Amino acid sequence: MERLDKRVAGSLTRFYVVALCVVAMLTISGLFLIRRTISNLNHDSRVVNVAGRQRMLSQRLTKLAILKLEGREHRDSVSFSSLLQLWKGSNESLAHRRLPVGSDFVTWKSPPLDTMFRDLAPVFDRIYQNFLLINADTVSLGDKQNALSEILANEPLFLAKMDKIVFQFDKESFERLENLERIEWILDLMTILVLIAEGLLIFRPVVNTTRRVVRMLTESEDALQLSNQMLKEANYQLLEAQKELLRVEEEKYQLQLAEDRVRAGALIEGQEEERKRFALELHDGIGQMLTGLKLHAEKLKVVQFHDEKHRRRFEQLVQLIQDTIQTTRQVSFNLMPSVLSDFGLASALRLLGEQTADSSGINIEFEGDSSQRIEMSRPMEIGLYRIAQEALNNAVKHANADMIKIKLEQNKNRIVLEISDDGKGFLISNLKSEEGFSLNRNGMENIRTRSQLLNGKMEIVSKVDSGTKLSITVNL
Missing domain, CATH: 1.20.1330 (f41 fragment of flagellin, N-terminal domain)
Structure with a gap:
């Protein structure tokens, strides 16, 4: 009709x-x-x-x-x-x-x-x-x-x-x-x-x-205004409910983040304690036993070997014992360097750079004052050292760099740690992709987690064929 x-x-x-x-x-x-x-x-x-x-x-x-x-x-x-x-x-x-x-x-x-x-x-x-x-x-x-x-x-x-x-x-x-x-x-x-x-x-x-x-x-406009007013009140109540729900979700999320941080902190603290215990076991247990074995082997050098083949084997055995002792010391140092607790973070980073340079053949420089120890908490000191250790390991493995620079400086109440290289670099977007660089494979997730546990700020700057720079800023 x-x-x-x-x-x-x-x-x-x-x-x-x-x-x-x-x-x-x-x-x-x-x-x-x-x-x-x-x-x-x-x-x-x-x-x-x-x-x-x-x-x-x-x-x-x-x-x-x-x-x-x-x-x-x-x-x-x-x-x-x-x-x-x-x-x-x-x-x-x-x-x-x-x-x-x-x-x-x-x-x-x-x-x-x-x-x-x-x-x-x-x-x-x-x-x-x-x-x-x-x-x-x-x-x-x-x-x-x-x-x-x-x-x-x-x-x-x-x-x-x-x-x-x-x-x-x-x-x-x-x-x-x-x-x-x-x-x-x-x-x-x-x-x-x-x-x-x-x-x-x-x-x-x-x-x-x-x-x-x-x-x-x-008449329709009046009715519409009344309906709009009622709808506005209902929307206001709905918005309040949504805000309350978002607040609860945010609290839940923050609580979950706090729990994750506590769990990660406890896990990392347990790892550090286990590393410390294992390092002490290696140094005081197996290290001492290998040292004793080396002393007994050196005493046997006065023995005259009638067979030249036996003498060469004995020398190879003594050298193998020496290499095993050196490797055990290196593993013990990597697990928990004594220089970190004795002389502080700057000295530990300088020694880490020297040892990595010797083992990798890459020129590694440290920029910082190692003569004066920066006063910080033990967990912060260990966390920054582990971050530098992980970043240096990534640069050596993946960057194809000729020069790596470790920089540690104190700016008033802030500690700034920078690890930069002149390697091949990468696209930052690839950090979140399945192809190219992976967070877990490159250790970036561990660095991010440790920086969050220290309430620090992490910044990565990298371009293809222009090197990479990792910066960690922590408030004392």
Whole structure:
């Protein structure tokens, strides 16, 4: 079923279009009639002027004929023949209802004027023929005198008939003007009636409908505002609930992070304690046993071996014992360097760089003051050392660097540890991708975890073929 609003809108639109079309047609018709009448009036004035000129030309020709017969001089520059031809041509145009105006012709329909021109034709012909006799050189003076007398006798009749023709032209023009005025009044009255009908049948229903729609919209707006207010209150309550939920989730998340940190801290602390215990076991247990074994082996050097092969094997055994002792000391140092607890972090980092340089062949420099120990907590000291150890190990394994630099400085209440290299570098985005560098494989997760446990800030700067720099900032 068609909706009511569409049906009403369609009906009103049709009425409105029809009313506008009627008004437009009436207006256009009035303009057309006015334009046409004005054009006719212009043509009528042209015809009246030509008709009036005919009277003037006949009088002028008569005057010239009299002067010509009497042989008097005159100042009229126009020739008699040209005036006569103009008078004849204008009369023929008026009689045949085809008057040239510019490049066009003016025509009209008037039976009274046709009758008048038929009555005028014999008089015009008699005068014209006599003018021709006067203008002819072969005619005698007596004949010309008789022709002039004939002209003077017929001229008053010609002028009287031309006056009637001019008055008839003017009368018909005035009648057309009055007719136009009547038609204009009729069109104006019809336009007013159409506008009144439009106001009653279209405008008034539209106003009533608009008033009703506005009232309904106002009521709907009030209801909508009330609903919006209720919805706003409900949204506010929902937002409060969401904020509370987010706060609970945030507390839960922070609690979980704290638990993870405590767990990671406990795990790392347990690892460090286990490393310390294992380092002591290696140093005091296996290390001492290997040292004793080395002393007993060196005492056997005084024994003379009869077989040269046995002597070389014994020397290889002594060297193997020495290498085993050195490796045990290195493992013990890596697990828990005694220089860290005895002389502090700077000395431990310097020694770590020297040992790594000896074992890897890479130039490693330490920048820092190792003569003065930086006062910090034991867990912080161990954590920074492990971070440097892990970062240095990554640089040696993956960077393909020629130069590695370890920098430790104290800036007021902050400790800044930097490990930089001139290696091949990598894209930071690859740290989180499955391909390329992996967090666990490169030890970056351990570094991140230790820096978080120390409440420190970790920053990695790296570009391909431009090296890598790891910076750890910890507040004392």
